[in-house]
Amino acid sequence: xxxxxxxxxxxxxxxxxxxxxxxxxxxxxxxxxxxxxxxxxxxxxxxxxxxxxxxxxxxxxxxxxxxxxxxxxxxxxxxxxxxxxxxxxxxxxxxxxxxxxxxxxxxxxxxxxxxxxxxxxxxxxxxxxxxxxxxxxxxxxxxxxxxxxxxxxxxxxxxxx
Amino acid sequence: xxxxxxxxxxxxxxxxxxxxxxxxxxxxxxxxxxxxxxxxxxxxxxxxxxxxxxxxxxxxxxxxxxxxxxxxxxxxxxxxxxxxxxxxxxxxxxxxxxxxxxxxxxxxxxxx
Numbered sequence: 001x002x003x004x005x006x007x008x009x010x011x012x013x014x015x016x017x018x019x020x021x022x023x024x025x026x027x028x029x030x031x032x033x034x035x036x037x038x039x040x041x042x043x044x045x046x047x048x049x050x051x052x053x054x055x056x057x058x059x060x061x062x063x064x065x066x067x068x069x070x071x072x073x074x075x076x077x078x079x080x081x082x083x084x085x086x087x088x089x090x091x092x093x094x095x096x097x098x099x100x101x102x103x104x105x106x107x108x109x110x111x112x113x114x115x116x117x118x119x120x121x122x123x124x125x126x127x128x129x130x131x132x133x134x135x136x137x138x139x140x141x142x143x144x145x146x147x148x149x150x151x152x153x154x155x156x157x158x159x160x161x
Numbered sequence: 162x163x164x165x166x167x168x169x170x171x172x173x174x175x176x177x178x179x180x181x182x183x184x185x186x187x188x189x190x191x192x193x194x195x196x197x198x199x200x201x202x203x204x205x206x207x208x209x210x211x212x213x214x215x216x217x218x219x220x221x222x223x224x225x226x227x228x229x230x231x232x233x234x235x236x237x238x239x240x241x242x243x244x245x246x247x248x249x250x251x252x253x254x255x256x257x258x259x260x261x262x263x264x265x266x267x268x269x270x271x272x273x
Contacts, residue, residue, distance in 0.1 A: 004193060004196060008197075008200075034261060034264075034265055035264070035265045035268050035269070036260070036261055036262075036264025036265040036267075036268055037264070038268070039219055039264055039265075039268030040220070040222055040223070042219075043217055043219035047217070047220060057223055060223075060226060061222045061223055061225075061226045061257070061260050061264065062257070062260065062261040062264060063257060063261065064253065064254055064257055067230075071230055071234065071253070072233075072237075072246065072249065072250050072253065075233070075234070075237030075246045075249050075250075076243075076246045078238070078241065078246075079237065079240075079241045079242055079243050079245055079246045084243055084246055087243060087246065087247070088246055088250060091246075091247065091250040091251075091254070092250070092254075094254075095250070095253075095254035095257065095258075098254060098258055099254075099257060099258055099261055126193050128190075128191075128197040129197060131197055131201070131234045131237060131238055132197040132200045132201055132234065134230070134234070135201050135204055135230050135234050138226070138227055139204055139207075139227050139230075142223035142224065142226050142227050143204075143207070143208055143211060143223065143224055146223060
């Protein structure tokens with residue numbers, strides 16, 4: 001039995017790596033999907049941040065992306081096993097279309113996260129700890145320091161290019 | 162005897178008629194789920210404080226996003242039923258859509 005806080009730490013780390021990887025691969029920092037995402041990016045840049053990292057943060061706010069997909073996949077696996085996760089994938093796909101998002105970052109992230117959370121539950125990490133793990137992961141990007149988070153995301157985007 | 166049990170049956174729900182809160186799919190949330198929901202609640206409170214302290218409207222929205230994540234997490238954790246996940250997803254997608262509309266309007270509307 002792994003201690004609860006270690007389980008939360010492992011879950012948060014794996015959620016963080018998954019959602020950042022999927023978002024960077026789907027090129028969320030390239031351009032704002034909607035006008036609002038561009039405006040948020042401009043506001044973050046005015047505050048001393050990086051424009052590409054700010055664009056990615058704006059896109060996360062404006063449409064369900066891989067972070068939302070990971071959260072809802074964890075909720076789905078918690079309540080209904082692997083089929084709950086697949087149900088969440090369908091809901092995220094519908095949510096992407098509602099928000100006029102042309103991309104598939106949310107759907108991909110949710111689908112991959114379903115299997116990640118399921119494998120985690122088999123290894124002894126409870127699915128509910130993936131839910132709080134994802135909330136902690138989004139807190140580190142959106143909720144601590146916009147300047148530093150956007151610069152870090154900008155650095156990752158340069159590495160990807 | 163027969164009449165008594167029948168008149169009782171009018172007021173007592175039959176066993177085969179199950180609502181969402183008596184479904185066999187629904188277990189009561191465990192101790193670890195309560196710990197996770199408590200941590201989600203603390204993060205939601207923190208996000209609200211950051212929203213109040215942030216002067217720039219556009220920069221409030223990422224904190225609002227953290228708040229939506231925490232609330233959607235609490236909803237799913239406290240209702241361990243597939244419909245709980247549907248409710249959390251509906252809430253989360255709705256709040257994202259609202260943030261989207263808010264940011265677009267504040268930025269001067271959608272350009273054609």
